[in-house]
Amino acid sequence: MAVNIEDIKKLRALTGAGLSDCKNALAEANGDLDAAVELVRKRGQAIAAKRSDREAAEGCVLVKVDGNYGAILALKCETDFVAKNADFVALAKDILDAAVVARCKNVEEVKALPLGGRTVAERITDQSGVTGEKMELDAYLVVEGEGLAAYNHANNNSLCTLVALSSKVADETVGKNVAMQVASAAPVAIDESGVPQSVKDNEFNVAVEKTRLEQVQKAVEAALKKAGFNLYIAESEEHLNEGIMKGSITEAQAQEIRELKEKTAAEKEANLNEQMIQNIAKGRLGKFFKEVCLLEQEYIWDKTKTIAQFLGEVEKGLTVTAFQRYTLSAE
Numbered sequence: 506m507a508v509n510i511e512d513i514k515k516l517r518a519l520t521g522a523g524l525s526d527c528k529n530a531l532a533e534a535n536g537d538l539d540a541a542v543e544l545v546r547k548r549g550q551a552i553a554a555k556r557s558d559r560e561a562a563e564g565c566v567l568v569k570v571d572g573n574y575g576a577i578l579a580l581k582c583e584t585d586f587v588a589k590n591a592d593f594v595a596l597a598k599d600i601l602d603a604a605v606v607a608r609c610k611n612v613e614e615v616k617a618l619p620l621g622g623r624t625v626a627e628r629i630t631d632q633s634g635v636t637g638e639k640m641e642l643d644a645y646l647v648v649e650g651e652g653l654a655a656y657n658h659a660n661n662n663s664l665c666t667l668v669a670l671s672s673k674v675a676d677e678t679v680g681k682n683v684a685m686q687v688a689s690a691a692p693v694a695i696d697e698s699g700v701p702q703s704v705k706d707n708e709f710n711v712a713v714e715k716t717r718l719e720q721v722q723k724a725v726e727a728a729l730k731k732a733g734f735n736l737y738i739a740e741s742e743e744h745l746n747e748g749i750m751k752g753s754i755t756e757a758q759a760q761e762i763r764e765l766k767e768k769t770a771a772e773k774e775a776n777l778n779e780q781m782i783q784n785i786a787k788g789r790l791g792k793f794f795k796e797v798c799l800l801e802q803e804y805i806w807d808k809t810k811t812i813a814q815f816l817g818e819v820e821k822g823l824t825v826t827a828f829q830r831y832t833l834s835a836e
């Protein structure tokens with residue numbers, strides 16, 4: 506049957522589907538608008554089910570602050586083409602706006618919100634039918650407190666951060682600069698106390714093992730030098746074989762190198778200074794904290810000071826009370 510253009514426009518407004526999809530749905534439903542809406546939605550459900558095992562690696566990340574409440578939302582899809590689509594971005598914005606008004610705390614609360622006569626979860630499924638791609642609400646991160654600041658990196662909706670300061674300061678660039686710091690330096694905690702003990706223990710154990718290996722390696726290299734062997738040739742079996750092929754060393758010299766390396770390593774391992782190793786490992790753990798703890802990181806705009814020092818200069822006692830960061834990029 507012939508389909509009325511006005512009905513096509515109405516169906517498009519209700520579902521967000523493309524013109525041809527709306528036309529086909531209306532034709533199949535014999536002009537029944539309600540039935541056509543249901544057909545479009547069922548198509549979305551079918552596509553969502555069919556593509557459930559696909560990876561949604563692209564998407565739209567948005568951030569919003571309303572008073573002392575701020576949130577980051579990530580709506581994901583399969584391709585950059587859809588991620589940049591105006592309708593997809595508008596849906597992400599509508600969801601974030603509704604979630605902020607409702608003061609949602611997590612993804613499940615956001616999915617259950619009413620939006621345009623449907624739940625958010627249903628609207629996402631409907632949009633999947635429009636684009637033909639898997640879509641999912643991947644994250645909803647909340648920060649509450651004084652002095653909230655938000656940052657959308659390069660305004661390209663792929664990396665957003667939120668920061669709460671201990672008090673609101675007159676200069677809004679202070680919070681924004683810290684939010685940009687979070688985007689750039691990707692801290693894992695505000696300070697050392699916020700780093701999980703399991704992470705601390707793992708980093709310390711790695712530092713201890715690395716220090717042990719370095720001490721043994723230094724002893725081996727010193728022994729090889731003293732014996733007059735080339736360190737490059739002695740580095741590995743591959744280099745030893747290369748040296749033999751080129752005539753730089755003989756088979757007997759290669760064996761002598763192997764035995765010297767093994768003997769020196771064993772002797773050094775048996776006589777390592779454990780206190781020295783512990784001290785070096787503690788120093789490395791301290792360096793790790795400076796890299797991953799926001800307040801201890803070098804301030805990106807002035808590397809002569811830390812974030813804690815920068816905030817202290819702005820206002821005595823000023824600090825960061827919370828932050829969130831979300832990026833689509835693998836790091």
